[in-house]
Amino acid sequence: TDEIMQQEIRPLVAVDIIEQLHRQFAILSGKKLLVMTLCDSLGDILELSPCNPAHLFHLFCSLEAASIGFIIIIDRRRDKWSAVKASLTRIAGAFPGNLQLVFVLRPSRFIQRAIADIGIKLYRDDFKMKVPIIMLNSVSDLHGYIDKSQLTRELGGTLEYGHSQWIHHRTAIENFAMTVKTTAQMLQSFGTDLAETELPNDVQCTEELLSSHTEHHSKLKDELKLAVKQGATLLTCIREPVTRSANSKLSPDELENVATVERLLAQLDETEKAFDQFWTKHHLKLEQCLQLRHFEHDFREVKLTLDNLMETQAGFADIGDSVTRVENLLKEQKHLEEKGQEPLEKAQSLALHGEQLIQNNHYAVDSIRPKCVELRRICDDFTNETKKKYDILGKSLELHKQLDKASQWCEAGIYLLASQAVDKCQSQEGAETALVEIEKFLITAKEHQLSNPKEFYNQFDMILTPEIKANAQRIVQKLEDVQEMFDKRQVSLKKLAAKQTRPVQPVAPHPESSPKRASPKITRPAAVEYLGQFCDAPRRGPAAQNGNYALVQGLIEKCISKSQGHIINELIETERVYVEELQSIIEGYASEMDNPNLVHLIPSALQNKKEILFGNLPEIYYFHNRIFLKEIENCIENPELLARCFLKRKEDLQIYEKYCQNKPRSEALWRQCGDSIFFQECQRKLDHKLSLDAYLLKPVQRITKYQLLLKEMLKCSKNSEGTAELEEALATVLDIIKSVNDSMHQIAITGYEGDVSELGKLLMQGSFNVWTDHKKGHNKVKDLARFKPMQRHLFLYTKMLLFCKKREENTDGHEKTASYSFKNSLKMSTVGITENVKGDNKKFEIWYNGREEVYIIQASSVELKNTWISEIRKVLTGQLEACR
Numbered sequence: 018t019d020e021i022m023q024q025e026i027r028p029l030v031a032v033d034i035i036e037q038l039h040r041q042f043a044i045l046s047g048k049k050l051l052v053m054t055l056c057d058s059l060g061d062i063l064e065l066s067p068c069n070p071a072h073l074f075h076l077f078c079s080l081e082a083a084s085i086g087f088i089i090i091i092d093r094r095r096d097k098w099s100a101v102k103a104s105l106t107r108i109a110g111a112f113p114g115n116l117q118l119v120f121v122l123r124p125s126r127f128i129q130r131a132i133a134d135i136g137i138k139l140y141r142d143d144f145k146m147k148v149p150i151i152m153l154n155s156v157s158d159l160h161g162y163i164d165k166s167q168l169t170r171e172l173g174g175t176l177e178y179g180h181s182q183w184i185h186h187r188t189a190i191e192n193f194a195m196t197v198k199t200t201a202q203m204l205q206s207f208g209t210d211l212a213e214t215e216l217p218n219d220v221q222c223t224e225e226l227l228s229s230h231t232e233h234h235s236k237l238k239d240e241l242k243l244a245v246k247q248g249a250t251l252l253t254c255i256r257e258p259v260t261r262s263a264n265s266k267l268s269p270d271e272l273e274n275v276a277t278v279e280r281l282l283a284q285l286d287e288t289e290k291a292f293d294q295f296w297t298k299h300h301l302k303l304e305q306c307l308q309l310r311h312f313e314h315d316f317r318e319v320k321l322t323l324d325n326l327m328e329t330q331a332g333f334a335d336i337g338d339s340v341t342r343v344e345n346l347l348k349e350q351k352h353l354e355e356k357g358q359e360p361l362e363k364a365q366s367l368a369l370h371g372e373q374l375i376q377n378n379h380y381a382v383d384s385i386r387p388k389c390v391e392l393r394r395i396c397d398d399f400t401n402e403t404k405k406k407y408d409i410l411g412k413s414l415e416l417h418k419q420l421d422k423a424s425q426w427c428e429a430g431i432y433l434l435a436s437q438a439v440d441k442c443q444s445q446e447g448a449e450t451a452l453v454e455i456e457k458f459l460i461t462a463k464e465h466q467l468s469n470p471k472e473f474y475n476q477f478d479m480i481l482t483p484e485i486k487a488n489a490q491r492i493v494q495k496l497e498d499v500q501e502m503f504d505k506r507q508v509s510l511k512k513l514a515a516k517q518t519r520p521v522q523p524v525a526p527h528p529e530s531s532p533k534r535a536s537p538k539i540t541r542p543a544a545v546e547y548l549g550q551f552c553d554a555p556r557r558g559p560a561a562q563n564g565n566y567a568l569v570q571g572l573i574e575k576c577i578s579k580s581q582g583h584i585i586n587e588l589i590e591t592e593r594v595y596v597e598e599l600q601s602i603i604e605g606y607a608s609e610m611d612n613p614n615l616v617h618l619i620p621s622a623l624q625n626k627k628e629i630l631f632g633n634l635p636e637i638y639y640f641h642n643r644i645f646l647k648e649i650e651n652c653i654e655n656p657e658l659l660a661r662c663f664l665k666r667k668e669d670l671q672i673y674e675k676y677c678q679n680k681p682r683s684e685a686l687w688r689q690c691g692d693s694i695f696f697q698e699c700q701r702k703l704d705h706k707l708s709l710d711a712y713l714l715k716p717v718q719r720i721t722k723y724q725l726l727l728k729e730m731l732k733c734s735k736n737s738e739g740t741a742e743l744e745e746a747l748a749t750v751l752d753i754i755k756s757v758n759d760s761m762h763q764i765a766i767t768g769y770e771g772d773v774s775e776l777g778k779l780l781m782q783g784s785f786n787v788w789t790d791h792k793k794g795h796n797k798v799k800d801l802a803r804f805k806p807m808q809r810h811l812f813l814y815t816k817m818l819l820f821c822k823k824r825e826e827n828t829d830g831h832e833k834t835a836s837y838s839f840k841n842s843l844k845m846s847t848v849g850i851t852e853n854v855k856g857d858n859k860k861f862e863i864w865y866n867g868r869e870e871v872y873i874i875q876a877s878s879v880e881l882k883n884t885w886i887s888e889i890r891k892v893l894t895g896q897l898e899a900c901r
Contacts, residue, residue: 087117088117088118088119088120088163089118089119089120090120090122090159090163090172091119091120091121091122092122092171092172094122094123094124118149118151119149119150119151120151120153120159120162120163121150121151121152121153122153122155122156122159123152123153123154156172156173157173159172159173160173183270186254186255186270186271186274187274189251189254190251190274190277190278190281193244193247193248193251193278193281194277194281196244196247197244197248197281197284197285197288200240200241200244200285200288201284201285201288203237203240204237204241204288204292207233207234207237208292208295211230211295211296211299214226214230216302216303216306217306217310218310218856219310219314220307220310220311220314223303223306223307223310224307226303227300227303227304227307230299230300230303231300234296234300237292241285241289241292244285245282245285245286245289248278248281248282248285249282251278252275252278252279252282255267255271255274255275255278256275258271302380305374305379305380305381308374308379309374309379309381309384309385312367312370312371312374312385312388313384313388315363315367316367316388316392319360319363319364319367319392320391320392320395322360322363323360323361323364323392323395323396323399324395326353326356326357326360326399327395327398327399327402329353330353330357330399330402330403330406333346333349333350333353333406336409336410336413336480336482336485337410337413337414337417338417338484338485338488339417340414340417340418340421343410343413343414343417344414346410347407347410347414350403350406350407350410353403354403357399357403361396361399361400364392364393364395364396365392365393365396367392368388368389368392368393368396371385371386371388371389371392372389375389380805381805383784383786383808383877384786387877387878409480412480413480413485416480416485420488420489420492423492423496424492424495426461426462426496426499427492427495427496427498427499429458430458430499430502430503431499431502433454433455433458434502434503434506437451437454437506442510442513443513445513445514448510448511448513448514449510449514451506451510452507452510452511452514455503455506455507455510458503459503581656581730581733581734582653582656584656584726584729584730584733585649585652585653585656585659586653587726588649588659588726589646589649589650589652589653591722592641592645592646592649593646595641595715595719596638596641596642596646598712598715599634599637599638599641599642599715599716600638600642601703601705601712602631602634602709602712602713602715603631603634603635603638605699605702605703605705606631606696606699606709607627607631607634607635609695609699610623610627610695615695615698615699618693618694618695618698619693619695620690620693620695622686622689622690623686623690623693623695626686629679629682629683629686630683630686630687630713631683631713632675632676632679632680632683633672633675633676633679634676634713634716636672637672637673637676637716640669640672644666644669645662645666645669648662648665648666649662656730656739657738657739657742659730659743659746660727660730660739660742660743660745660746661742661746662746663723663727663746663749663750664742664745664746664749667749667753670720670750670753671753671756673716673717673720673753673757674753674756674757674760676716676717677716677717677757677760677761678760678761678764680713680717680761681761681764681765681834683713684710687709687710687713691708691709691710696708696709720750720753720754720757721754723750724747724750724751724754727743727746727747727750728747730743731743731744731747756779759779759781759782760779762782762810762812762835762837763779763782763812765834765835765836765837766812766819766821766836766837766839767836767837767838767839768838768839768840769819769839769842773814775816776814776815776816776817776819777814777815777816777817778814778815779812779813779814780813780814780815780888780892781811781812781813781884781885781888782810782811782812782813783810783811783876783881783885784808784809784810784811784823784877785808785809785810785811785874785875785876785877786805786806786807786808786809786874786875787806787807787808787809787820787872787873787874787875788806788807788872788873788875789807789870789871789872789873790870790871790872790873791869791870791871806875807822808822808823809821809822809840810822810823810837811874812837813885813888813889813892814845815845815892815895816844816845816846817842817843817844817845818842818843818845818848818863819839819841819842820839820840820841820842820843820872821837821838821839821840822837822838822840823835823836823837824836824837824838843863843865843872845889845892845893845896846896847865847866848863848864848865848893849863849864849865849868849893850862850863850864850886850889850890850893851864852886854873857875858879858882859875859876859877859878859879859882860873860874860875860876860882861873861874861876861882861885861886862874863889
């Protein structure tokens with residue numbers, strides 16, 4: 018196992034042989050050559066130690082130091098020849114260093130010294146040493162070979178050496194090294210745990226995770242501080258002699274110990290910096306996750322409140338049937354507006370907070386931005402709907418006030434007629450006075466401001482409910498009845514006034530001398546005219562009813578016909594201008610590139626690249642000039658034929674797809690050559706205010722203009738003949754625009770080794786969040802250091818589903834251009850789909866080879882998800898039917 022292997026190769030440390038070290042069996046010194054003094058107990062140590070002699074050797078000396086070379090001094094002054102022989106034999110067989118010379122201090126006793134002299138001669142070859150062995154009689158003889166500064170006091174030298182201090186420092190350094198290693202392993206283990214942590218989906222769990230990780234991080238930082246403190250203390254302890262006395266110097270062992278501790282401290286510092294850097298990123302990620310969960314939680318609460326508010330507002334449909342009722346409704350609307358003020362402010366504040374998160378480079382921008390847009394949309398919808406409600410109620414209040422005035426006028430008229438005494442009207446003066454009163458009263462009808470039917474329709478169309486119409490009809494009838502009463506009273510009074518004023522003369526007066534007075538015929542009040550013409554209620558008979566209804570319907574149809582004609586004229590006029598512009602581009606620029614007089618002005622980068630710059634513009638011009646313009650000109654008298662033109666030319670309009678696919682290449686070439694004198698000269702001749710690149714955008718603008726004009730036509734022809742064809746024509750143009758847009762994205766795919774044209778028709782394309790789950794162990798994705806999902810742009814073909822990564826690059830300071838780097842593909846013949854994923858109604862699954870690979874796809878909205886699922890289902894169903 019790994020643990021056993023680690024134990025076998027673990028280097029020897031001082032604590033392993035602490036008892037042997039206390040017996041001081043060897044001393045290492047020297048500069049140019051290392052001098053190892055082997056003491057009396059070496060033989061016993063080598064015999065008793067369980068360690069390999071090489072391990073024992075490396076405990077004292079590094080490999081770099083060992084490469085200098087060794088001189089060994091064997092001190093056997095107080096020993097026997099047998100000990101000398103055993104030491105030499107052991108060194109010859111097991112010493113792993115670069116041995117240069119061996120000195121042997123003979124036993125001091127005479128007999129043992131004589132035996133040693135004889136033995137060294139007899140057994141020299143048995144020792145198998147390739148270096149000289151010098152036998153010395155005394156320490157003074159040794160001083161002739163080795164400087165006293167390299168020898169300890171036991172050998173008559175001056176080298177200061179404290180064995181207990183060496184053991185203390187050695188064990189302390191090894192202990193500190195183990196602490197550094199353990200601390201680094203703890204940090205690495207914690208970092209691995211952090212990298213494999215999945216971010217929670219709720220506020221509480223995220224707060225708990227952040228608290229747990231922060232607490233663990235604090236503990237590890239405390240461990241780091243303790244380790245640094247341990248190293249600093251050890252360093253101070255080793256340097257203590259120098260600190261205590263300025264004249265003191267550290268020994269080579271102490272200097273090496275200082276370097277070792279400093280190296281370990283530096284390693285600890287690097288480890289801490291790397292850990293702090295990783296923790297900073299992870300902590301930021303957790304804080305952003307917590308911000309996101311709070312934002313999502315607040316979003317759900319605010320959206321629920323706003324949805325309830327919108328639902329309440331939608332149910333607020335009553336527009337009132339009287340002035341009092343409308344005024345009460347206005348108060349209720351005001352109350353609802355005030356009630357919605359706080360949720361709207363919260364929504365706006367939350368949207369602003371979301372935008373601040375985006376500006377602060379939050380990792381979940383793609384999740385936050387749609388929610389901000391949604392909040393602002395709901396706020397705008399509520400505000401606009403509130404304004405619309407106020408407008409409607411305002412109109413309703415104005416209408417009911419006018420109806421009330423008309424009703425009050427009728428009541429006042431009836432009172433006036435009732436107040437005129439019959440006996441007073443029998444005289445001339447009384448009759449004339451009554452007539453003046455009636456005429457003055459009838460003039461007040463103008464104060465009602467009741468205009469003609471068309472103006473009334475435009476003013477009150479949005480609030481003319483059946484109940485309001487019925488009320489208006491009653492008032493109309495009342496107005497007519499009162500008017501009829503006034504007419505009869507006026508006729509009677511005029512007769513009485515005429516009888517009283519006729520002079521008794523035998524001769525009739527000349528006509529020119531007759532007194533002139535106003536015509537007795539009084540026009541009907543405007544109230545009767547405008548309400549009577551507009552309302553379609555029965556009045557005095559069916560003829561009047563049908564006449565009024567026909568009048569209103571005629572006005573409506575006339576307006577619709579006029580609007581359609583205006584749109585047709587606009588379409589034809591703009592089409593003619595478009596064709597003229599295409600012609601000017603082809604003749605004024607494209608053809609001039611072949612003009613010998615201007616060839617010298619064309620930049621070299623533009624040579625033989627006319628097709629790249631202009632694409633299939635001549636093909637587009639030919640189609641519009643020869644075919645499409647003439648066909649839509651035939652629709653002036655018959656607007657209903659317009660839809661058929663678009664349906665008939667559906668395939669021809671696909672030429673725009675080819676043009677738009679070439680547009681990026683054209684723009685790149687223009688950026689390279691657009692400032693050339695050739696284009697300036699062509700623009701001057703054409704007297705164009707804009708440069709060529711603006712005119713090369715015309716085809717892109719034109720194809721989108723058609724759908725706007727068709728939408729306007731639909732507005733004018735709702736529920737009328739030809740509406741279905743217009744809707745189909747609009748769908749056709751929108752499909753062409755979608756196809757053009759999809760193809761523009763498709764040509765930006767990079768890295769796909771196959772031919773995309775062999776993948777079938779491109780059905781859908783769009784950006785999604787994608788998670789992967791591979792069941793195979795060696796392929797299982799564990800890169801959880803990235804807490805957010807992969808951002809992928811999907812291309813759905815009939816035969817294949819491509820996964821790409823969107824990249825945006827600035828092109829020479831211009832707008833960012835998008836490209837799609839190919840990442841993966843799935844054959845549609847081997848995939849399955851799961852429409853719903855628990856916990857998120859915007860997610861669905863696409864799985865491969867019996868769920869061996871599962872791709873979790875998250876759309877930006879439920880509608881987009883359903884659209885994709887529908888298209889994928891169609892592909893799978895089509896494949897199933899093909900197999901049958």
